[in-house]
Amino acid sequence: MTKAQHIDWLLSLADDALILGQRLSEWCGHAPALEEDIALSNIALDLIGQSRALLSHAGRLEGAGRDEDRLAFFRSDREYRNLLLVELPNGHFGDTIARQFFYDQFALIRYTHLAQQTFDSEVAAIATKALKEVRYHAAHSAEWMIRLGDGTELSKARIQESVDRLWPFTGECFQEHTILDAAIASGAMPDRSRAQNTWNESVGAVLNQATLTKPEGSWKQSGGRDGLHTEHLSYMLAEMQVLPRLHPEAKW
Amino acid sequence: MVTDTIQEIIRRLHDVMDPEIPFLNVMEMGMVREVVQEGSTIVIRITPTYSGCPATDVIADDVLAAAKIIHPDSRTEIILSPAWTTDWIGEEARLKMAEHGIAPPTGQSADKAFLLGKDRITPCPLCKSTDTHMVSAFGSTACKAHFKCNACLEPFDHFKCI
Incomplete structure (x- = not known):
């Protein structure tokens, strides 16, 4: 992996966590129950914490004086490397849970490998910590999938809709891509087909328990890793970045 | 080498409380991993509990302020590995x-x-x-x-x- 690829790879890891964390934080004060409000905000906080560590590391490696804030607040949508899945709007609670479930299962596999790889020891340290947190997130989203799927007729119909709608966005997790291929070749990322199989198995098992149907479609929506995003990301960044961009040197 | 200065700083750190669990200090929480002298500088290595824990920055500031009372040439360093665990409490x-x-x-x-x-x-x-x-x-x-x-x-x- 070249240095530029290394940085890009770190940004892809950091941006997945940052964008999903920012999305989840929109639920703060709006979740269907107080416990859930707290849970979603806690998960958002963990994700943003993970991205801070990864962004700082990317900035240090780059050596151009960009710190975590610079990277988070002063990159445009085209410079963001996150999966399209994590930038999609929250929708209703089921949409948020289905998105979280797909991502958590992916994050578990990815962090498990990242914690063990020796290509980048700083990432291994960040991942070891993140993995402890993501296990809780994954348990939470899987529990909800089962409760909603194996719940009432209405909850089942709605969560199935969420699963079907989000499904085309899950393929991007394992899609071939120059940066990820370089990371896999360096041993920094898990083998693609093995990771995808593990994901398929664990996702399938939960959907099965939730009495939901696993979609068959293989069409993949992609572009996020190259900075080609849905329009939703720009609106989110506008809100997230407006303050530091208006007052770049502000301290509080 | 554990000098008197280091021991004095460690004693001080027992008064630095976790802002979110204000009856426990950072030593009891197992967050301070190491206090060492490097040249003339005292380095205090801290491990955060959760990646997103908002208290981490405050704790690092409080630890540094406490150390500087004893030894002005002190600094803190955040270390991630090994990851903090509740086993250290x-x-x-x-x-x-x-x-x-x-x-x-x-x-x-x-x-x-x-x-x-x-x-x-x-x-x-x-x-x-x-x-x-x-x-x-x-x-x-x-x-x-x-x-x-x-x-x-x-x-x-x-x-x-x-």
Whole structure:
């Protein structure tokens, strides 16, 4: 992996966590129950914490004086490397849970490998910590999938809709891509087909328990890793970045 | 080498409290991993509890301020590896948690029973009943889960094992 690829790879890891964390934080004060409000905000906080560590590391490696804030607040949508899945709007609670479930299962596999790889020891340290947190997130989203799927007729119909709608966005997790291929070749990322199989198995098992149907479609929506995003990301960044961009040197 | 200055700083750090668990200090929480002298500088290495814990920055500032009273040429360093674990919380600190109404972490961090929602017994810190249930794995801060006692009906926090 070249240095530029290394940085890009770190940004892809950091941006997945940052964008999903920012999305989840929109639920703060709006979740269907107080416990859930707290849970979603806690998960958002963990994700943003993970991205801070990864962004700082990317900035240090780059050596151009960009710190975590610079990277988070002063990159445009085209410079963001996150999966399209994590930038999609929250929708209703089921949409948020289905998105979280797909991502958590992916994050578990990815962090498990990242914690063990020796290509980048700083990432291994960040991942070891993140993995402890993501296990809780994954348990939470899987529990909800089962409760909603194996719940009432209405909850089942709605969560199935969420699963079907989000499904085309899950393929991007394992899609071939120059940066990820370089990371896999360096041993920094898990083998693609093995990771995808593990994901398929664990996702399938939960959907099965939730009495939901696993979609068959293989069409993949992609572009996020190259900075080609849905329009939703720009609106989110506008809100997230407006303050530091208006007052770049502000301290509080 | 543990010099008098280092010992003095470590004594001081026992007065630096965790802002989110204000009856426990950073030493009891196992967050200070090392206090060493490098040249003329004293370096204090701190491990954050959770990636997103908002208290980490405050704690690092408080630790630095405390150290500088003893030795102005001090600095802090955040280290991530090995990752912080609840196993580092001392016995005395666990007792203090229980006294303050927080059920301390039980068992080893690697214990998957809690994570998987299998009911490992978390006694109520208020009435000591073992008849309790988890309301949510996510509580008032990143490090706590939300429980309720079936006997006295009081809600309480449980410090999660990580």
